[in-house]
Amino acid sequence: MSGRRTLIKVASVLATAASVAGVAVAATTGAPPAPPPAVPQDRSAQTVTAADATQEATMGVLRRAVGRGDTLPQAARDHVARGAGPSLGANPALARLALTTPLGEQLYVVPARGWVCLTSSEARGTCTPTDRVAEGYAVSLRPIPSGFRLSGLVPDGVDRVEVRGDGQVGTAAPAGNAWQTDVAFEPKAVAWTGPNGERVVPVSAPPPAPVGPAAPETVLAPPAAP
Amino acid sequence: MESIAHRAAVVAACACLGLVALGTASASAYTNSYCGVLKTAYSWCGDGSNHSYNYNSATYAGAGDVWLCERLLIADSTTQRATPSCAYNAVDESFASFPQLTEAEIQHQTGSQHTIYGYATA
Numbered sequence: 001m002s003g004r005r006t007l008i009k010v011a012s013v014l015a016t017a018a019s020v021a022g023v024a025v026a027a028t029t030g031a032p033p034a035p036p037p038a039v040p041q042d043r044s045a046q047t048v049t050a051a052d053a054t055q056e057a058t059m060g061v062l063r064r065a066v067g068r069g070d071t072l073p074q075a076a077r078d079h080v081a082r083g084a085g086p087s088l089g090a091n092p093a094l095a096r097l098a099l100t101t102p103l104g105e106q107l108y109v110v111p112a113r114g115w116v117c118l119t120s121s122e123a124r125g126t127c128t129p130t131d132r133v134a135e136g137y138a139v140s141l142r143p144i145p146s147g148f149r150l151s152g153l154v155p156d157g158v159d160r161v162e163v164r165g166d167g168q169v170g171t172a173a174p175a176g177n178a179w180q181t182d183v184a185f186e187p188k189a190v191a192w193t194g195p196n197g198e199r200v201v202p203v204s205a206p207p208p209a210p211v212g213p214a215a216p217e218t219v220l221a222p223p224a225a226p
Numbered sequence: 227m228e229s230i231a232h233r234a235a236v237v238a239a240c241a242c243l244g245l246v247a248l249g250t251a252s253a254s255a256y257t258n259s260y261c262g263v264l265k266t267a268y269s270w271c272g273d274g275s276n277h278s279y280n281y282n283s284a285t286y287a288g289a290g291d292v293w294l295c296e297r298l299l300i301a302d303s304t305t306q307r308a309t310p311s312c313a314y315n316a317v318d319e320s321f322a323s324f325p326q327l328t329e330a331e332i333q334h335q336t337g338s339q340h341t342i343y344g345y346a347t348a
């Protein structure tokens with residue numbers, strides 16, 4: 001009796017594993033092959049209709065179905081429509097919410113034609129050729145009053161990102177293949193270790209310059225009634 | 227019956243045209259592709275004109291990876307509209323309305339010389 005129970009348990013585990021593997025394979029093989037990367041300055045990229053196989057293989061967040069919570073805020077949609085849409089074929093309807101920062105900024109992973117974009121709810125973004133994500137080049141930086149804010153994309157299997165300065169280190173824990181962290185020192189490099197080893201990519205702050213007064217945030221008025 | 231179908235088609239066509247018109251209305255009135263020349267590292271490349279820019283981008287599509295920055299300057303000054311945004315290969319930012327005209331600029335900080343492209347809308 002005990003032996004039969006064990007057999008049933010083993011069979012059940014095997015069936016579940018086979019089912020999960022089957023779903024994973026189906027999700028991977030259902031994606032179109034990676035197209036040649038769009039040339040941004042041409043501004044004539046055809047919008048992608050699905051994340052490609054390389055994107056899905058690199059970033060697990062793109063293997064899950066798009067859900068209600070993935071809808072880009074209007075400001076971010078407008079941002080993609082101005083830039084990464086026509087220049088890189090980014091499709092906002094394929095965005096996946098990767099993480100929400102403690103300050104409420106939301107970061108979305110948006111597939112594009114041979115590129116992947118990290119788009120912020122604050123209407124800024126960075127895009128990286130898909131094959132460069134695994135090499136560590138999906139990194140962005142901007143000065144903030146307390147120092148610098150860095151964010152980026154990482155492939156599956158990376159659970160810690162280091163921002164390195166002169167003798168100082170800041171860390172971030174990626175979620176949904178994205179990460180963001182603030183550091184109070186001048187960053188010199190971003191490093192992480194993934195399935196293919198360590199990646200260390202240099203970064204540098206923009207040259208200092210005076211910054212004007214903050215502009216009042218303007219809410220776009222609805223169109224006038226006819 | 228045919229008349230009803232015809233009317234339905236006309237209504238559908240008008241609705242489509244309306245949507246197209248709305249899309250056009252929300253598009254930026256002025257677009258500016260600038261730079262696109264070989265630039266030395268750390269040298270800003272500007273669009274050379276003053277506009278109410280609401281978007282600026284820097285891109286690089288050559289070999290390797292290039293660290294780029296983009297910014298808006300308050301027109302005819304060295305004062306930045308906001309701190310620059312930087313990233314490898316493609317970085318862009320949308321801006322809320324601002325009471326002064328601005329100039330769009332980009333630069334790279336990798337190696338010696340690269341051709342980089344700017345694109346701004348107003």
